Amino acid sequence: MTKIAVIYHSAQGTTEALARSVIAGANGLTGTEAIGIKVTGEEVVQGRYRNQRALEQLDAADGIVFGSPTFMGCVSAQFKAFMDATSERYSRRSWAGKLAAGFTIGSSPSGDQLNTLQTLQVFASQHGMLWISIDLPAGADAAARPRLGAQSGLVAAHSAAGEVHPQDHLTAEYLGSRVGELAGLLFRGAGATGIS
Numbered sequence: 001m002t003k004i005a006v007i008y009h010s011a012q013g014t015t016e017a018l019a020r021s022v023i024a025g026a027n028g029l030t031g032t033e034a035i036g037i038k039v040t041g042e043e044v045v046q047g048r049y050r051n052q053r054a055l056e057q058l059d060a061a062d063g064i065v066f067g068s069p070t071f072m073g074c075v076s077a078q079f080k081a082f083m084d085a086t087s088e089r090y091s092r093r094s095w096a097g098k099l100a101a102g103f104t105i106g107s108s109p110s111g112d113q114l115n116t117l118q119t120l121q122v123f124a125s126q127h128g129m130l131w132i133s134i135d136l137p138a139g140a141d142a143a144a145r146p147r148l149g150a151q152s153g154l155v156a157a158h159s160a161a162g163e164v165h166p167q168d169h170l171t172a173e174y175l176g177s178r179v180g181e182l183a184g185l186l187f188r189g190a191g192a193t194g195i196s
């Protein structure tokens with residue numbers, strides 16, 4: 001069984017909604033099990049993220065997808081607390097060779113979300129993880145994914161009413177299925193399942 005974990009922080013629910021789509025995309029593959037882990041403010045005590053069980057769940061995953069809202073042009077403080085809590089794993093190289101990917105959402109189509117994604121990408125690289133991009137041709141994909149054109153991960157933006165765009169959900173599903181399929185190929189020798 002290929003294991004994918006999606007760890008995310010969400011204050012108002014839009015990042016969580018995208019996380020559900022990433023999970024659904026991965027769970028749509030035969031032989032893949034995806035779980036969601038939500039980082040909450042209550043788990044951050046004096047600046048330290050304290051959920052050891054969550055970290056152990058991530059240890060068991062073949063691929064980890066990181067999700068954070070873009071707050072002031074970067075990951076949220078809660079998500080950064082989680083990132084800092086992985087430093088022992090960094091020292092032990094626990095996550096080296098796992099697959100990684102990321103997604104973020106903001107209120108503006110160009111609200112500096114790319115900096116959030118790049119923060120996630122650097123974080124994954126510090127761990128020696130293998131970063132999975134979005135390989136769809138922006139502007140040429142039949143389903144118009146990725147809507148805002150970012151390729152290094154999913155950049156989403158919600159409407160003025162706070163709604164997540166359906167195409168951003170489609171891209172999130174695609175990202176989940178891509179990470180799941182590649183993890184299956186790399187770690188389980190599973191045959192291609194036909195991402196489309």
Ligand SMILES: Cc1cc2nc3c(=O)[nH]c(=O)nc-3n(C[C@H](O)[C@H](O)[C@H](O)COP(=O)(O)O)c2cc1C
Pocket residue numbers: 009010011012013014015016069070071072073074105106107108109110111112113158
């Ligand atoms: C403190 C704060 C900072 C924010 N900074 C940005 C920003 O830099 N760029 C942006 O596009 N949206 C920004 N937003 C909007 C949020 O990213 C957006 O509403 C997002 O969907 C929230 O995610 P959530 O629903 O998972 O909490 C900010 C919101 C807050 C509360």
